[in-house]
Amino acid sequence: MAGTAQQEGTGPVDARGPDHGTGSRTPRGPADPGERGSGEGGELLDELRAAIGKYVVLPSDEALTAVTLWVAATHIQTVLQHAPRLAVVGPTKGCGKSRVLDVLHETVHQPIMTVNMSTAVLFRVIGKNPRTILVDEADAIFSKAGDNEELRGLLNAGHQRNRPAWRISGPEHKPTPYPTFAMAALASIGDLPDTITDRAVVLRMQKRMPGEKVTPFRSRYATPELNALRDKLAAWLGPLRGMAGRMAPTMPVEDRAADTWEPLVIIADLVGGHWPASARAACGAMTRFEAVQDEQTNLKTRLLRDIHRVFEAHGNPAALSSQDLVAALLQDPDAPWAEHGAKGLNAYYLGRMLRDFDIRPANYRFDKGRQAKGYARNRFLDSWARHCPDLTETAPAPAHDATPARPALGKPPAALAGQLPIGPPGGSAGRQRAR
Numbered sequence: 001m002a003g004t005a006q007q008e009g010t011g012p013v014d015a016r017g018p019d020h021g022t023g024s025r026t027p028r029g030p031a032d033p034g035e036r037g038s039g040e041g042g043e044l045l046d047e048l049r050a051a052i053g054k055y056v057v058l059p060s061d062e063a064l065t066a067v068t069l070w071v072a073a074t075h076i077q078t079v080l081q082h083a084p085r086l087a088v089v090g091p092t093k094g095c096g097k098s099r100v101l102d103v104l105h106e107t108v109h110q111p112i113m114t115v116n117m118s119t120a121v122l123f124r125v126i127g128k129n130p131r132t133i134l135v136d137e138a139d140a141i142f143s144k145a146g147d148n149e150e151l152r153g154l155l156n157a158g159h160q161r162n163r164p165a166w167r168i169s170g171p172e173h174k175p176t177p178y179p180t181f182a183m184a185a186l187a188s189i190g191d192l193p194d195t196i197t198d199r200a201v202v203l204r205m206q207k208r209m210p211g212e213k214v215t216p217f218r219s220r221y222a223t224p225e226l227n228a229l230r231d232k233l234a235a236w237l238g239p240l241r242g243m244a245g246r247m248a249p250t251m252p253v254e255d256r257a258a259d260t261w262e263p264l265v266i267i268a269d270l271v272g273g274h275w276p277a278s279a280r281a282a283c284g285a286m287t288r289f290e291a292v293q294d295e296q297t298n299l300k301t302r303l304l305r306d307i308h309r310v311f312e313a314h315g316n317p318a319a320l321s322s323q324d325l326v327a328a329l330l331q332d333p334d335a336p337w338a339e340h341g342a343k344g345l346n347a348y349y350l351g352r353m354l355r356d357f358d359i360r361p362a363n364y365r366f367d368k369g370r371q372a373k374g375y376a377r378n379r380f381l382d383s384w385a386r387h388c389p390d391l392t393e394t395a396p397a398p399a400h401d402a403t404p405a406r407p408a409l410g411k412p413p414a415a416l417a418g419q420l421p422i423g424p425p426g427g428s429a430g431r432q433r434a435r
Contacts, residue, residue, distance in 0.1 A: 041270060165178045247270075319364045
């Protein structure tokens with residue numbers, strides 16, 4: 001009898017699952033914090049969270065919670081209805097994006113790391129038991145609007161189960177469905193296409209501050225530690241896949257955000273303890289932050305379009321002064337610029353908004369020798385191509401507001417009016433050149 005009792009008490013659900021000691025109770029959402037979460041699952045997630053935080057500095061505690069749950073969710077992909085993407089984005093290199101992928105590679109379910117995998121290969125590696133796709137340098141893949149549309153379509157379709165990609169294959173040229181469902185993490189300098197980030201948990205990485213320290217990631221030391229955690233987590237979650245597939249947790253968000261975060265909340269509810277509350281808090285905070293980012297992005301895209309219109313209205317000069325550009329933007333009664341900030345758009349707010357596009361004012365000489373801060377039209381070309389690809393560049397050659405000034409004896413010629421900066425971007429103009 002003692003042996004029988006021990007066998008029944010150490011079965012895969014009773015000993016390791018969240019229903020230990022509760023009979024055959026059907027899961028209905030988050031458990032009471034005092035009932036679950038102090039067992040093996042909670043300890044494993046806490047340990048995983050600490051290990052991830054040891055090697056990378058994430059933007060917030062909520063982001064660290066989200067990554068931990070995302071890693072755990074990769075081990076139950078076969079029963080999930082949605083496969084959330086993890087978008088690891090940063091403004092520059094050196095923000096820790098690739099290091100995040102290094103840690104993920106040692107902890108997720110069957111990782112496949114790539115920087116340039118073709119769509120055809122990706123179709124064939126997903127399979128019924130999907131691997132976890134890790135894509136580094138995704139900014140190179142989606143560097144221009146319209147690039148790799150087939151790959152983007154696959155990543156979008158793979159967010160939801162039962163969205164296969166059909167291809168003609170085999171000697172008989174039969175239509176063949178290829179599974180697309182798989183969790184994926186993508187690291188990028190700058191934002192990914194919005195259809196991908198809309199299906200993703202987004203980590204907005206920044207460079208570490210001087211006081212922020214991490215443990216150096218050395219494969220020969222870090223890999224065994226992280227692999228051991230991965231194996232223990234997979235062993236604990238394996239018997240719980242059926243239960244996870246039946247769970248329908250209450251979500252703090254709706255629509256696609258709920259689809260994206262549901263696998264993470266399912267993991268949290270399986271573990272219990274502080275994790276259900278932490279997961280929902282992270283979901284709410286990070287979703288709200290992305291909503292604000294979307295609003296700001298839409299406003300900044302509107303600004304690029306309106307600046308394009310202003311340059312066209314002025315005959316596409318080589319440069320416009322900040323004062324003239326702001327005045328023209330404020331004249332549009334349908335634009336939001338008159339209500340921007342406390343007193344409407346000004347040169348300061350204009351500079352702040354354009355800084356994210358690496359567009360900064362410089363000192364220019366305009367007509368009649370007037371010197372002022374302004375913006376060169378050619379500095380906008382890259383941003384217009386990336387963020388407003390429908391704007392067709394059919395502008396004539398830049399117009400000049402004045403002829404070159406006559407050079408003084410022994411002096412270099414002055415810059416063309418409205419064309420060349422006479423001082424460093426954002427700096428002082430220095431001594432004025434002789435005319």
